[in-house]
Amino acid sequence: MGNAFGCILPDGANASSKRVSSRQDPPAPPRPLTLPFPSSASASSSSSWTPFFNGSRPSLSSPFPSTSSRKKKKNKRGSSSGSLNLDDHESSIIQEQAIAAALLYRHHQINGSLPFIRSTSVVHPSPGSKKQRFPRSSSTRQPSPSDPMINRQQLVHSQQVENMDGVETKHFVLVHGGGFGAWCWYKTMTLLEENGFQVDAVDLTGSGVSSFDTNSITSLAQYVKPLTDIFDKLEDGKKVILVGHDFGGACISFVMELYPSKIAKAVFIAAAMLTCGQSTLDIFSQQMDSNDLMRQAQIFLYANGNNNPPTAVDLDKTLLRDLFFNQSSAKDVALASVSMRPIPFAPVLEKLSLSDMNYGSIRRFYIKTQEDCAITIPLQDAMIKSNPPEQVFQLKGSDHAPFFARPQGLHKILAEIAKIPPKQACGSTPELRHLLEYDTF
Known part of the structure; x- marks a missing residue:
């Protein structure tokens, strides 16, 4: 109108x-x-x-x-x-x-608007809204550059993921890597929850919104205390799928030894997957000589004085994109640059005690990130060879942060792992699966 x-x-x-006249025209x-x-x-x-x-x-x-x-x-x-x-x-x-x-x-x-319905065939007023205002039809809105591009292959994939009947557990617990926080999982959490999963993303001590001073953390048990609290409160008979990224791999290994009956599967995403008697520093030292970028990015903090061992390790924010996020969007890089915190050094030095009865009884899966500059493919392959998991998945085109760079592909792998039936007879040789990326979130 x-x-x-x-x-x-x-x-x-x-x-x-x-x-004007007498005759009426x-x-x-x-x-x-x-x-x-x-x-x-x-x-x-x-x-x-x-x-x-x-x-x-x-x-x-x-x-x-x-x-x-x-x-x-x-x-x-x-x-x-x-x-x-x-x-x-x-x-x-x-x-x-x-x-x-x-x-x-x-x-x-x-x-402030006229009560005209643009297209009654697509308008569905919300039953809980106080004022029945009709939104514009999506067919009349101009596309925005920020809109995700969804192709037919992705739509078919989404329909396949939604069928989750008969899975062993739908509860995921996500553990961030060193310097990260629960905030890094925001895309993964959204995708999992939209497909019917229950998700807990934890902030470890001194990480994310935790107010604890990172320099005061003296052990791995202290660092993972928020994670063990989740398992202490978990009901008897309930199991979760435990997911760890980066240094979070060592953290979930520590918890796997403590709560084997409460963990159905463990997933390592470009993570430290240790053997008994190893520390995270032992693993990362294998590539330190060949990874100049990692060495340049590290900034050691000495809260107890320069004559004592470092208390934490910070990362040069100007090198974050090249080290962690070379395939991620500028928005996610900006989020990480203002959210990442120092990594406590004592837990990195701690050697793990892992047994076949506890840690070894849990099904393990590894997700490789092909374009990773922090934990490179040779180092990931070395950990897989020394401690073979049940299956290995390779996520193409992903940097060290697949939850940013390839969230749809990561979600597809996690959903596929959740659908794997209860353990029967597993071979000793891992199965390598190459997954094509559908789209970014």
């Missing part, structure tokens, strides 16, 4: 007195007359715009001069009678249009 409403007046309203066909529709800004500043009635003909009080008022003045100058002769039918039409215009404008003043 735009910003104007049409009212109909007969052409005789503009005729001069010279055309047939009425001329009506023509539309436009009344200006005030903008929302002027509507808010105007004191009122309401109809009032004088006899049988309505008139509108408007802050703007209308075409009809100018024609009235012309009629007064050119007509001796100064009155308009309208039949009952035309007067009724004008009255209805004036009332409709006034009501619509009143609705516009109160609600």
